[in-house]
Amino acid sequence: MFYRLSGIHHTRYESARALWPVTADRRIILGLLLLALAAPFLLSDLYLTSYMLPWLIWTAAALSLTLLMGIAGQLHFGFAAVMAIGAYTSIHLTRAGVPFELALLGAGLMAALIGCLFGAAALRVKGLYLVMATLAMQYLVEWTIINVPAISGGAQATLSTPDVTFLFVPLQSDGALYYTALLWTVVVTLLIMNIKRSSFGRALVAVRDKDFAASVIGVNPLKYKLLAFFASSFLGGVTGAVLAFCYYQAVTPEQFGFNVSIQLVAMVLVGGLGSVIGAYLGAGFVLLLPIVLTNLLAFVAQFDLIPISFNLLSHIPLMVYGALIIGVILFEPLGLAKIYDNIRKYFLVWPFRHTQS
Amino acid sequence: MKRLLKGLAGVAGAVALAVGGTASADKEPIKFALLQDFTAVYTFVTSEYNQGQQDYLRLINETGGVEWHPIETIIRDTANEPQRGLEAYNRARREGAVLVDFFSTPVSRAAVNRVLRDEVVMITALHGRGDASHGETFPFVFPMMATYWSQATLLADYIDRHQGGLANKRIALVHIDSPFGREPLPVLQELAQQKGFQLRSFGYPSPGTEQSATWSDVRRYRPDHVIIWGAGGGQQVSVREAIRNGIRPENILSVVWLSETDARNVGGNHMNGVKRFEAVAFGQEPAVIQDILTHVIEPGLGAGPAANVGSSYYNIGVATMAVAVEAARLAIGEFGAPLTGDKLRRGFEMIEGFDARGLMPPVTITATDHQGGGYGRVSQWNGQTWEPLTHWTNAFQDIVWYEIEKDARGFRDGR
Structure with a gap:
């Protein structure tokens, strides 16, 4: 009903394989894109810089990880380290005088190179053992950054990002930072959607589902596993650089710690493995929900209805947050993306009940 | 909707102040933002430290405020995550906070560029960048205790x-x-x-x-x-x-x-x-802690368990707020109300030989030295x-x- 299918028939393969064959989906996407473009004029600087900006960048990171974990099926518990490599590479390159556009490329390539090195472990091990290999990457990269002052920036271990321009626009104002992040997130989104409908994406899915079966039908698992690590780490590295330049503006090793890796995995899992919209929802859930809960509780607390200590007060959001994660996983193990999908399917045939897929 | 909620919050705050009957509600409040890590890494110190800060500010409010301006606190948990700290900071800045204390090295490092741009005072006692003692380079950052x-x-x-x-x-x-x-x-x-x-x-x-x-x-x-x-x-x-x-x-x-x-x-x-x-004396003997016991703890206004009063980290929290309140007092005395970040900064730089009545070593902060001498024992x-x-x-x-x-x-x- 709402996602009307009547009048949509495909006479050519190209139209059937379009990203959004249903008119209603196209309209929703267009509306969201227009809203995103207008955000600097609609939102106050608080919501623009503290909610929209980090949400977009973390979404790009979750999308990069979902390419590896959801589509190619290779678990990665050290993705924050990949982003750290990108962030530190881009800062050192721009400090050496390289233009920011090239530094982003360099950040991606360096992250992809080192990511592939550890990804090579994936050729021999699977599942939990791969988790261990990528965990090793997390700790090795962190250790290297902390112990090599030339990388971390000396005793204070803080590097400020230099002033740069991106496509002739100085990255200074909130608007410029926001649009750079938006551009990158849109690029990553389109890329992942296109990978999913290309032969590359299908090969990754084949490797994910059974690598020796993939090998039997002529997909080289070695090549595609490495390619998945390369592509995902490249995107992760650039995202790390965007995070450093557009959001933090100063990088320290703690910003890319193990807990950040876990948050990224949580974003991908809560959102829905391999789903693009899931990355958006998952990043919003993991990143913004604790903030919203904290502020909500602080708002309620100022009425002094129940006398509770601040210590307890600050732990209540954690309890609620934990309960919500368990709730989402119990209610819909396939993640927030599947919940949206269920709603969409319900309205697809509304007022009738049964859907086909 | 947001405006409505804000209005409601304002009314509620006013009612709470009126009912609470603090002695100093007749001038506009000074806002300090204590955006700290209550749930992740610094939990070994934050609860006592923050309790000391709140109790001291309560003592100031109970005894007339800063030149009759009460001090309001904005307290939020940041879980030691820079993105949550920056969100809380941006929010507190909009609510008019003139001073922030993150008590978390990763968060305060991420906030350095922002407080310098926004002209908000950030105190980094016993955490953060040691080189922030260099007042000319970091005019709005105050380590104010020994690095x-x-x-x-x-x-x-x-x-x-x-x-x-x-x-x-x-x-x-x-x-x-x-x-x-x-x-x-x-x-x-x-x-x-x-x-x-x-x-x-x-x-x-x-x-x-x-x-x-x-x-x-x-x-x-x-x-x-x-x-x-x-x-x-x-x-x-x-x-x-x-x-x-x-x-x-x-x-x-x-x-x-x-x-x-x-x-x-x-x-x-x-x-x-x-x-x-x-960096700060231990125990309940110092005169300030005695005052807190009489005016805050005994009437039951304390922010946490009374057993913590006088502990090492509680006293550090008291000392940070004692210096901050002294700076606010000097700034209002010299430049008048309303207090801004820049006035408060200059207030900090006027502090000379302040020891919070024996709680801490005499601290002298100048425009060049934001460490205050680096004293301890x-x-x-x-x-x-x-x-x-x-x-x-x-x-x-x-x-x-x-x-x-x-x-x-x-x-x-x-x-």
């Missing part, structure tokens, strides 16, 4: 003066393997050259719950003195492992983060004789309490300032 460099030089000076001199000694620095743990290294290396002692550093992996491999290395080195440099749960492990490896408690010296809780956890009288750097655990062994003093500030200037220059060049 880690000053703590290291003071401990070395204590060994030099009271434990048989530094020359030809072997000193082991056993530290958590993080930027914080490595921070004292450059000043100690410089001192080792000047004073002719051997220095070796031993790192243990974060979070420091397992250190046995490191300490067998330390034992083989046969150090005369051991300086332990960690925070939280790792500290009691360090003390226990040191004693197990035959190092006498008298020869163990610690960074400021060693408290009576650690002594209890080490157990018995095993920690007797261990020394620590102390060495105290020793005697089974019951921390017994001060020296007067308030500072040491080797020339070496400390060489480091401060070097890093501050790096910060300026990096921009």
Whole structure:
């Protein structure tokens, strides 16, 4: 009903394989894109810089990880380290005088190179053992950054990002930072959607589902596993650089710690493995929900209805947050993306009940 | 909707103030934002520290405020995550906060550029960047207590003066393997050259719950003195492992983060004789703490368990707010209300010889020196309490300032 299918028939393969064959989906996407473009004029600087900006960048990171974990099926518990490599590479390159556009490329390539090195472990091990290999990457990269002052920036271990321009626009104002992040997130989104409908994406899915079966039908698992690590780490590295330049503006090793890796995995899992919209929802859930809960509780607390200590007060959001994660996983193990999908399917045939897929 | 909620919140706040009947509600409030980590890494200190801050501000509000301006606090949990800290900071700034205290090194490092741009005072007592003592480079950042460099030089000076001199000694620095743990290294290396002692550093992996491999290395080195440099749960492990490896408690010296809780956890009288750097006096004797007991704790207005009053970290929290309130008082006296970030900054820079009535060493903050002199003292655990062994003093500030200037220059060049 709402996602009307009547009048949509495909006479050519190209139209059937379009990203959004249903008119209603196209309209929703267009509306969201227009809203995103207008955000600097609609939102106050608080919501623009503290909610929209980090949400977009973390979404790009979750999308990069979902390419590896959801589509190619290779678990990665050290993705924050990949982003750290990108962030530190881009800062050192721009400090050496390289233009920011090239530094982003360099950040991606360096992250992809080192990511592939550890990804090579994936050729021999699977599942939990791969988790261990990528965990090793997390700790090795962190250790290297902390112990090599030339990388971390000396005793204070803080590097400020230099002033740069991106496509002739100085990255200074909130608007410029926001649009750079938006551009990158849109690029990553389109890329992942296109990978999913290309032969590359299908090969990754084949490797994910059974690598020796993939090998039997002529997909080289070695090549595609490495390619998945390369592509995902490249995107992760650039995202790390965007995070450093557009959001933090100063990088320290703690910003890319193990807990950040876990948050990224949580974003991908809560959102829905391999789903693009899931990355958006998952990043919003993991990143913004604790903030919203904290502020909500602080708002309620100022009425002094129940006398509770601040210590307890600050732990209540954690309890609620934990309960919500368990709730989402119990209610819909396939993640927030599947919940949206269920709603969409319900309205697809509304007022009738049964859907086909 | 947002505006409506805000309006409601404002009305509620006004009602609460009227009903609470604080003595000082007749002028516009000064807002301090205490956006700290209550749930993640700094939990070993935050609850007591924040309780001390709240109790002191309550005491000020109960006794007339700052020139009759009450102080309002904005308290939020940041879970030690920079993105949550920055969100809370942006929100507090919009609500008119003139001072922020993150009490978290990662968050305050991420916020440095923003507070400098927004002209909001950020206090970084015993955390954050040590080079922020350089007032010209970091006009809105105030470490206001001894930096880690000053703590290291003071401990070395204590060994030099009271434990048989530094020359030809072997000193082991056993530290958590993080930027914080490595921070004292450059000043100690410089001192080792000047004073002719051997220095070796031993790192243990974060979070420091397992250190046995490191300490067998330390034992083989046969150090005369051991300086332990960690925070939280790792500290009691360090003390226990040191004693197990035959190092006498008298020869163990610690960074400021060693408290009576650690002594209890080490157990018995095993920690007797261990020394620590102390930035703020311990216990309930100081006059300010006595005032808090009479005006805040006894009427039942305390922000937390009364047993915490006078603990090491509680008193540090009181001291930070005592300095901040003194700065606000000076700023309003000199430049008048309403208080802005810039006026408060200049208030801080007018503080001279302020010791919060014996709670802390006399602090003098100037436009160039935001550390306040780097004073502290060495105290020793005697089974019951921390017994001060020296007067308030500072040491080797020339070496400390060489480091401060070097890093501050790096910060300026990096921009």
